Amino acid sequence: MTPIATAKESRSALLQLLVAELLIGSVGVFAHEGGQDPVTTVFFRCVFGSLFLLGWGAARGYFRGLLAETALIKAAIFSGVLLVLNWVALFAGMARSSIGVATMVYHFFPFAMLAMAALFYGERTRPADWAWSLLAFGGVVLSADPGKLFASADKSYLFGVGLTFVAAVLCGASLLLSRRISRERPFAVVLIQCLVGVAMLAPFADYVAVAGFGGHWIWLAGLGLIHSGICYVLFYSAYPKLPVATIAVLAFVYPAVTLALDFVLYGHALAPVQMAGVALIVLGTLGVNLKWQWRRRVPAEA
Numbered sequence: 001m002t003p004i005a006t007a008k009e010s011r012s013a014l015l016q017l018l019v020a021e022l023l024i025g026s027v028g029v030f031a032h033e034g035g036q037d038p039v040t041t042v043f044f045r046c047v048f049g050s051l052f053l054l055g056w057g058a059a060r061g062y063f064r065g066l067l068a069e070t071a072l073i074k075a076a077i078f079s080g081v082l083l084v085l086n087w088v089a090l091f092a093g094m095a096r097s098s099i100g101v102a103t104m105v106y107h108f109f110p111f112a113m114l115a116m117a118a119l120f121y122g123e124r125t126r127p128a129d130w131a132w133s134l135l136a137f138g139g140v141v142l143s144a145d146p147g148k149l150f151a152s153a154d155k156s157y158l159f160g161v162g163l164t165f166v167a168a169v170l171c172g173a174s175l176l177l178s179r180r181i182s183r184e185r186p187f188a189v190v191l192i193q194c195l196v197g198v199a200m201l202a203p204f205a206d207y208v209a210v211a212g213f214g215g216h217w218i219w220l221a222g223l224g225l226i227h228s229g230i231c232y233v234l235f236y237s238a239y240p241k242l243p244v245a246t247i248a249v250l251a252f253v254y255p256a257v258t259l260a261l262d263f264v265l266y267g268h269a270l271a272p273v274q275m276a277g278v279a280l281i282v283l284g285t286l287g288v289n290l291k292w293q294w295r296r297r298v299p300a301e302a
């Protein structure tokens with residue numbers, strides 16, 4: 001928590017972050033109920049997200065002088081390409097496996113980000129962080145239900161899990177780049193990323209499938225307005241006012257909501273081995289974010 005954050009501000013930020021995590025947990029449901037292919041789904045997410053962020057950012061003055069910051073724009077475009085490809089791969093993975101399984105596999109992205117930061121930027125990583133990451137990766141494997149993977153899963157399920165894993169790596173790379181450029185102008189970076197998605201996917205979206213009035217527009221608009229608009233506003237408003245420990249713990253509201261919705265709406269329940277995987281992912285993520293150490297007990301001298 002920043003020193004200038006008052007108790008009232010902290011409570012407000014806590015509520016904002018909780019609401020954001022609750023909302024983002026429904027992203028898979030909106031993508032599924034929209035009923036479109038992954039490319040079309042992401043395209044309209046970027047369209048509606050861009051409209052929201054452009055209006056909000058302009059009203060708040062977040063984009064003044066942005067055109068002069070060419071280095072930021074170039075980096076945001078590159079990270080945007082990775083982010084958009086990540087969304088396409090994630091939604092395709094959800095369609096082939098399940099929303100719950102894909103969400104748990106996708107939560108490998110913080111550890112992919114950790115590995116790439118060490119590999120490409122030379123950031124020092126504590127041995128304990130590697131141990132927690134290895135533990136969490138074991139959780140990712142279990143959450144994909146290895147018994148099903150190697151025994152009875154069809155090729156579509158296997159491909160879906162693979163796509164979700166690719167999405168996690170792409171997400172880690174995009175977040176790593178975004179972290180390095182978005183400290184001062186986070187809303188500008190997110191807007192550029194959404195605009196990149198519009199430009200990238202416009203030639204490939206299926207406009208025939210979405211033609212006419214229908215309920216699919218509510219879901220597609222919700223993806224952009226809620227999950228790429230409101231959620232980002234809440235995230236970036238809350239993060240500077242909360243301690244890392246609080247952010248780390250509340251991050252698990254997202255997968256918890258996703259698993260609950262996947263069970264209630266679609267009847268997909270996790271097997272016991274997958275629940276064990278969830279526990280390992282939670283433990284590993286908390287270990288990294290809260291800087292837990294692996295310590296040996298030193299026997300007291302006689």
